[in-house]
Amino acid sequence: MFAISLGDDGAELRPxxxxxxxxxxxxxxxxxxxxxxxxxxxxxxxxxxxxxxxxQAYAEKAAxxxxxxxxxxxxxxxxxxxxxxxxxxxxxxxxAGCWLEPSAAGRGLVTxxxxxxxxxxxxxxxxxxxEWVVATANEASIAVARxxxxxxxxxxxxxxxxxxxxxDMEVWSVLAPEWRAGRRASEKSRAQS
Numbered sequence: 001m002f003a004i005s006l007g008d009d010g011a012e013l014r015p016x017x018x019x020x021x022x023x024x025x026x027x028x029x030x031x032x033x034x035x036x037x038x039x040x041x042x043x044x045x046x047x048x049x050x051x052x053x054x055x056q057a058y059a060e061k062a063a064x065x066x067x068x069x070x071x072x073x074x075x076x077x078x079x080x081x082x083x084x085x086x087x088x089x090x091x092x093x094x095x096a097g098c099w100l101e102p103s104a105a106g107r108g109l110v111t112x113x114x115x116x117x118x119x120x121x122x123x124x125x126x127x128x129x130x131e132w133v134v135a136t137a138n139e140a141s142i143a144v145a146r147x148x149x150x151x152x153x154x155x156x157x158x159x160x161x162x163x164x165x166x167x168d169m170e171v172w173s174v175l176a177p178e179w180r181a182g183r184r185a186s187e188k189s190r191a192q193s
Contacts (some may be wrong), residue, residue, distance in 0.1 A: 011109055014071050014073060039135075
């Protein structure tokens with residue numbers, strides 16, 4: 001089985017594939033209200049068929065090299081995930097995103113997982129710009145963007161219609177040279193500790 005450790009607490013990052021549809025649906029049911037505060041993922045995954053279909057769409061994106069989806073597991077239980085919602089390798093641009101059920105919030109899991117996939121996109125796939133698009137009300141996700149060393153590019157006013165209301169969306173990004181410089185600074189800081 002393929003898994004990447006996210007630290008000493010036993011958290012792991014794994015591909016989230018269609019054969020995990022039942023587990024994905026159970027996870028979504030546990031976190032449906034919390035996850036759905038800012039993103040439509042729980043609205044798209046409502047039963048086993050839609051869960052399988054959602055994961056299959058990402059399997060097809062992975063095969064076409066236009067997106068990826070990964071789950072975050074703690075103690076053998078799926079608690080969240082990170083993804084590349086879009087990925088255009090030819091133009092060097094990808095949009096990363098995340099979700100998490102409430103039991104896993106506040107532990108740095110999304111930040112650690114996002115670092116892994118952004119590092120892969122920059123170093124292995126040659127992506128130059130990774131974007132993070134987030135509702136202005138989603139303070140936790142904005143905090144992740146900051147911890148990842150991203151810069152706020154601007155606000156798309158009332159650009160996201162969701163659950164009967166139009167929401168402002170912030171666009172954050174990190175460029176490959178900034179990502180590498182941040183990683184070197186972090187490694188140097190750890191070496192001096």
